[in-house]
Amino acid sequence: MATDWLDWDGRTDRTRFRIFLALAGAVWLTGTAILLAGILHEVPAVILTILMALLLYPLAGYSVRRYHDAGASGILAFFVFVPVIGLFCLLYLLTAPTDHRTDVEIFPIEWPVVGLILLTCVVGFAVSRIVWQPFHVTDAAMKPTFLVGDYVIGTRVIGTPDRNAVVFFKHPSDGDYSAARVVGRPGDTVQMRGGLLHINGTPVERLALQPFVEAFREQGPKRIWPMCAAFGPPPGTDCIKRMYVEQLAQETGHTILDVQNAPGDNTPLYTVPAGHVFVMGDNRDSARDSRFDPDDGGVGFLPTARIMAEARFVLFSSGARRPAAVWAWRPDRYFASIE
Known part of the structure; x- marks a missing residue:
């Protein structure tokens, strides 16, 4: 599994969302009243404006998830935020101080100008959440493409994603x-x-690589143990899996793991229906994917409406339960593209 690391426990909890929405609304109303009253000096007014704009960031993410919960595209949230942001920027321009006191100047640039620049950056970043989403990988289903502890950036998907x-x-x-x-x-x-793997009756070409080796120990916040070709190696010793390059797309291949003979190695012939895709984990024997029925903990045919984002790159990676453990950071994975 994976979680949106900016969400509460990875869940779209409606009660908490309503509480957040009420608090955000209260902050906006109070902040707007303070700005209109003109009781703050320029610097505190700029700081308050930026803090109000920062609330747009999580609000954009939650709004996108609300649309997905309703079976609609998250892109629709864009049409909600455009008028809101436009009205707020207009309000700021109307209430920005017009005096030119030298005691608040930063060289030739004054605080209102700095505030508008920062506000533009914050609002732009908030609006961008409509088209991208962060995820924290907490299981082993996509090894070696994803490792447990990867933080991945994905972009919204419109229509049916391509194979691979x-x-x-x-x-x-x-x-x-x-x-x-x-x-x-x-x-x-x-x-x-x-x-x-066979697609449309043709076997997908794959090439054997050197085995994938990792330490046999608990991984990630869920403390999962990796699956190994040899049963029950001592903790801390090598956990070995067979690794292949699978040529699913013409342009590039991707690596997959095959640990042992498993039920998912032989399946019936599936025909993908309209409006759905067939998905599989790269760690074939550790994934409960479209090869398995939802009643058995699998995915079955995946409706495209359930797809949240397409993975683009790994932003950050840590092998510990908490990202604050600096000694477990994996800098070689930072900004690694997804193949």
């Missing part, structure tokens, strides 16, 4: 965020035979 795209979606079993790779689009047939 790595997407985040709401899992039908528990409503949590999950990640998987699109291997089948509407009309495609998908089947696993002896651990080898």
